[in-house]
Amino acid sequence: MLEISDLKVSYDGTEILAGIDLDLLRGDSLAIIGESGAGKTTLGLALMGLLDGRTSGRIHLDGKDVLSLDGKERRKMRGKDMAMVFQNVEDALDPLMTVSDQIEEAISAHREKGGPEDVRDRVRRLFKSVGLEEEKGESYPHQLSGGEKQRVLIAMALANDPQVLILDEPTASLDAVTKAEITKLLRERIREKICLVITHDISTAAKLTEKMAVLYAGRIIEMGETTGLLENPRHPYTRGLIRSSPNMTTTKDLQGIPGRMVHGVAGCPFSDRCTQKIDRCSKEVPQLSDAGDRMIACHRGGIIPLLEISKVKTCFGDFVAVNGVDLTLYEGETIALVGESGSGKTTLAKTVIGLFDQEEGEIRLEGEVLVKRNREFYKKVQMIYQNPKESISHRMNVLDAVTEPLEVQKVGSPAERIAIVKRVLEEVELSSDDAFLKKYPHQISGGEAQRVAIARSLVLNPKLLIADEPTSALDASVQAKILKLLLNLQEKRGLSILFITHDIAIARKVSDRLAVMLKGKIVEEGPASDVTTSPVHPYTMRLLEVAPDLAPTREARETRGGLWGVSEGRPLRAREL
Amino acid sequence: MQDLEMRHLESPKVGWDYQKATARLTSLVRRGAFFSNYVIAFTIILTLNFVLPRMMPGDPLQAIYGEEALLAMTPQLETELIARLSLDQSMSQQFVAYILALASGDLGHSYYYNQQVLAVILDFLPWTLLLTGTALVISTLLGFVLGIESGYRRGRRLDKTLLAGLMFLNGFPDFFMGIVLLLVFGVVFGMVPLSGALTPYSGLEGFPLVLDILHHLLAPLAALVLVRVTSAYLLTRNTMITTLKENFVLTARAKGCSEGQIKYRHAGRNSLLPVVTATGLMIPHMITGALFVEIVFSYPGVGWLLYNSLLTRDYPLIQGILLMVTLAVLVTNLLVDLLYSKLDPRVSHAR
Numbered sequence: 001m002l003e004i005s006d007l008k009v010s011y012d013g014t015e016i017l018a019g020i021d022l023d024l025l026r027g028d029s030l031a032i033i034g035e036s037g038a039g040k041t042t043l044g045l046a047l048m049g050l051l052d053g054r055t056s057g058r059i060h061l062d063g064k065d066v067l068s069l070d071g072k073e074r075r076k077m078r079g080k081d082m083a084m085v086f087q088n089v090e091d092a093l094d095p096l097m098t099v100s101d102q103i104e105e106a107i108s109a110h111r112e113k114g115g116p117e118d119v120r121d122r123v124r125r126l127f128k129s130v131g132l133e134e135e136k137g138e139s140y141p142h143q144l145s146g147g148e149k150q151r152v153l154i155a156m157a158l159a160n161d162p163q164v165l166i167l168d169e170p171t172a173s174l175d176a177v178t179k180a181e182i183t184k185l186l187r188e189r190i191r192e193k194i195c196l197v198i199t200h201d202i203s204t205a206a207k208l209t210e211k212m213a214v215l216y217a218g219r220i221i222e223m224g225e226t227t228g229l230l231e232n233p234r235h236p237y238t239r240g241l242i243r244s245s246p247n248m249t250t251t252k253d254l255q256g257i258p259g260r261m262v263h264g265v266a267g268c269p270f271s272d273r274c275t276q277k278i279d280r281c282s283k284e285v286p287q288l289s290d291a292g293d294r295m296i297a298c299h300r301g302g303i304i305p306l307l308e309i310s311k312v313k314t315c316f317g318d319f320v321a322v323n324g325v326d327l328t329l330y331e332g333e334t335i336a337l338v339g340e341s342g343s344g345k346t347t348l349a350k351t352v353i354g355l356f357d358q359e360e361g362e363i364r365l366e367g368e369v370l371v372k373r374n375r376e377f378y379k380k381v382q383m384i385y386q387n388p389k390e391s392i393s394h395r396m397n398v399l400d401a402v403t404e405p406l407e408v409q410k411v412g413s414p415a416e417r418i419a420i421v422k423r424v425l426e427e428v429e430l431s432s433d434d435a436f437l438k439k440y441p442h443q444i445s446g447g448e449a450q451r452v453a454i455a456r457s458l459v460l461n462p463k464l465l466i467a468d469e470p471t472s473a474l475d476a477s478v479q480a481k482i483l484k485l486l487l488n489l490q491e492k493r494g495l496s497i498l499f500i501t502h503d504i505a506i507a508r509k510v511s512d513r514l515a516v517m518l519k520g521k522i523v524e525e526g527p528a529s530d531v532t533t534s535p536v537h538p539y540t541m542r543l544l545e546v547a548p549d550l551a552p553t554r555e556a557r558e559t560r561g562g563l564w565g566v567s568e569g570r571p572l573r574a575r576e577l
Numbered sequence: 578m579q580d581l582e583m584r585h586l587e588s589p590k591v592g593w594d595y596q597k598a599t600a601r602l603t604s605l606v607r608r609g610a611f612f613s614n615y616v617i618a619f620t621i622i623l624t625l626n627f628v629l630p631r632m633m634p635g636d637p638l639q640a641i642y643g644e645e646a647l648l649a650m651t652p653q654l655e656t657e658l659i660a661r662l663s664l665d666q667s668m669s670q671q672f673v674a675y676i677l678a679l680a681s682g683d684l685g686h687s688y689y690y691n692q693q694v695l696a697v698i699l700d701f702l703p704w705t706l707l708l709t710g711t712a713l714v715i716s717t718l719l720g721f722v723l724g725i726e727s728g729y730r731r732g733r734r735l736d737k738t739l740l741a742g743l744m745f746l747n748g749f750p751d752f753f754m755g756i757v758l759l760l761v762f763g764v765v766f767g768m769v770p771l772s773g774a775l776t777p778y779s780g781l782e783g784f785p786l787v788l789d790i791l792h793h794l795l796a797p798l799a800a801l802v803l804v805r806v807t808s809a810y811l812l813t814r815n816t817m818i819t820t821l822k823e824n825f826v827l828t829a830r831a832k833g834c835s836e837g838q839i840k841y842r843h844a845g846r847n848s849l850l851p852v853v854t855a856t857g858l859m860i861p862h863m864i865t866g867a868l869f870v871e872i873v874f875s876y877p878g879v880g881w882l883l884y885n886s887l888l889t890r891d892y893p894l895i896q897g898i899l900l901m902v903t904l905a906v907l908v909t910n911l912l913v914d915l916l917y918s919k920l921d922p923r924v925s926h927a928r
């Protein structure tokens with residue numbers, strides 16, 4: 001059993017690890033993920049006792065206090081009780097020694113008895129266990145491929161059957177196919193061990209481990225079961241990390257995290273990049289604490305639910321347009337509400353914004369039940385429509401249209417307002433010169449008009465944007481740009497978006513979660529990738545059937561003779577490409 | 578696609594043999610290229626040695642033998658010499674004669690010693706070989722070990738002391754170091770003999786003779802080593818510092834290797850490579866160093882001989898020595914190159 005508590009490491013006064021607590025049992029595999037510089041490798045090196053920096057705290061292996069050992073005893077543990085495989089396969093082996101000599105060395109360093117024959121025998125078995133031919137042993141490192149070198153390194157780490165195995169970016173420098181092989185090998189070899197996988201590669205982490213800890217600026221900020229954590233990240237940083245890593249699972253476009261990681265930030269280490277921070281965040285360090293199925297270090301308990309709709313029912317006379325809808329939208333998240341016209345999606349949106357009254361149920365914004373929509377409310381929630389003319393009067397020029405909300409809310413002096421307007425216009429990638437400010441809606445293009453509408457809705461810095469078919473009146477190329485813009489704004493400001501559309505193909509690209517609405521009810525809801533790849537409700541399946549598709553239909557393909565080289569089965573859909 | 582199939586059709590054995598043969602061929606070619614460098618260098622040196630005196634204005638015989646030698650020369654001897662060097666014939670015939678003479682070990686006649694140049698040189702050469710050889714080996718090994726220990730403890734006391742001390746020694750020219758040693762240990766303390774390579778007419782034999790030789794060798798050897806050790810030390814130390822940052826050193830530490838293994842087997846061996854190369858480059862310096870030191874200690878080596886032949890303007894002897902020295906430099910360089918490829922499998926076991 002490996003117990004780590006309050007492990008701190010500092011170099012020249014900079015704290016690289018700021019108090020790590022971990023308890024791991026035999027058979028546990030834990031991924032440590034995070035950006036470079038988060039302290040991942042330092043953690044591995046600190047466990048191995050290979051750091052020059054100042055280390056404090058406690059590391060106990062089977063009750064033995066590792067940090068209190070002297071240099072010699074520590075050396076005896078290295079490679080025997082705990083072993084580490086380093087990143088950069090290329091120069092991790094001594095170029096002047098044959099690889100089997102290097103493995104032999106690992107064995108004999110810890111052997112008091114047993115002749116050279118035993119050692120050689122052990123090397124032979126190790127080679128076999130990592131899938132290398134025995135003859136390769138006589139090679140020098142430069143004669144081996146990257147994958148072979150990685151196998152040698154793994155064999156070396158396994159040489160004395162250590163209890164703890166630390167893998168630092170075990171697959172980073174390998175090509176995709178070799179990567180898959182090595183991952184498979186590792187999965188078999190790490191059973192029955194305590195294994196720490198240090199990586200920025202989330203997909204490798206997902207394949208190798210059952211648990212996952214996210215490291216940010218020397219602290220663990222979220223930790224839990226790997227699957228749960230990846231499917232439903234709850235710390236804003238974890239979500240950002242997953243959103244920014246290319247994978248075959250999520251469908252939303254890649255998004256980054258604003259800012260850069262710095263060590264030594266006061267309060268929450270993530271506070272200078274967090275879009276939902278409160279005053280307390282920059283004063284107090286949040287402690288890693290239990291949050292149901294995982295541990296989170298956040299003063300707000302992780303990503304907050306911004307909008308909670310529960311059992312909302314909206315009627316027009318006898319007609320029930322929205323019939324008992326439950327939906328929760330988190331901070332910085334996009335939910336796409338998909339359905340045909342008349343399904344009640346726009347009614348639901350308008351109920352949220354207060355254009356219609358609900359018959360039953362309640363709506364909460366940031367935890368508060370909404371009773372009436374006052375000025376404060378419209379500072380936080382804004383809406384854009386399919387037709388920008390719905391939000392911008394044809395009698396207002398660009399400047400007036402965007403300034404109006406500021407005037408209503410009495411924000412700033414006139415000069416300040418103009419400055420704000422110009423900034424927002426730039427943010428939505430529009431010109432902010434006087435000529436443009438003076439233009440009237442009929443003088444600008446549809447795409448520009450929609451950007452002006454977006455600028456108008458963002459000028460008050462709202463937390464929630466309800467976008468009702470914001471791009472369906474636009475050309476495809478303009479539409480793509482507007483969608484990108486919305487995603488960028490989300491990345492920068494942590495904007496939550498309720499995206500209403502009939503087009504599931506768009507929904508899949510812009511949303512984290514997808515809710516399918518039919519006849520006033522939500523019939524299916526889940527991560528966008530799940531809903532679009534394995535739909536459950538027949539109506540969702542139907543929507544997917546008719547969704548835009550770049551592959552020819554089956555009949556067309558058969559007559560043309562297999563354009564994609566797929567001769568049988570279903571046509572390839574856009575979402576599978 | 579077809580290519581791929583073809584390769585599959587070939588029996589693996591045939592493919593293997595073919596591969597082996599090509600591998601052998603490439604390695605032969607590489608060897609050839611390796612040696613041809615030395616052959617070319619040697620040819621150039623021979624040619625220069627032939628051309629330069631003959632290009633000088635005036636009488637080639639004068640250029641080859643020097644004015645003073647000619648003054649004391651009988652006409653009879655002069656004709657003999659002209660015939661011997663084929664100076665009355667065409668350049669190409671002269672060259673053939675020159676090469677043939679060299680091949681038979683005839684480097685000319687030393688006027689001063691009245692002996693074959695080769696014989697004179699061979700008389701003095703063993704002492705130089707003993708002095709420079711030991712100096713080279715000791716200074717390299719010592720510099721290497723000190724460099725490893727120092728680099729491994731970078732910034733700590735031992736490192737700082739060694740670095741400062743050796744840098745200080747490095748500032749002295751060879752002859753100055755020789756003079757200081759001679760004065761201090763020879764004149765003031767009388768611990769070492771003041772000149773020579775052994776006590777003349779002592780009739781010593783066996784072990785006492787060896788001791789006597791070592792006793793004479795001590796001071797000049799120390800002078801050379803002290804001045805030369807720094808460059809090997811500095812180079813090793815620097816290489817060691819970079820090597821220690823390499824990943825494979827981290828791997829070795831993670832395996833649980835002992836400090837000694839990390840220092841010498843891993844970091845040290847890898848740091849040795851540049852030191853070996855540099856040692857090759859250092860040999861000419863070593864030789865000039867030996868020259869001065871031999872003069873200071875009147876040590877009867879080739880350096881001292883060269884000095885003397887310069888004083889007596891014994892031109893054939895001077896030329897012979899220079900030729901031998903260049904040859905020695907080439908040969909040691911060749912040896913160093915061979916050693917290097919033995920040490921680095923990346924050179925000897927190409928992929």
Ligand code: SF4
Pocket residue numbers: 236268269270271272274275276277278281286297298299300301302
């Ligand atoms: S809400 Fe506060 S504590 Fe939570 S991540 Fe953001 S800045 Fe940190």
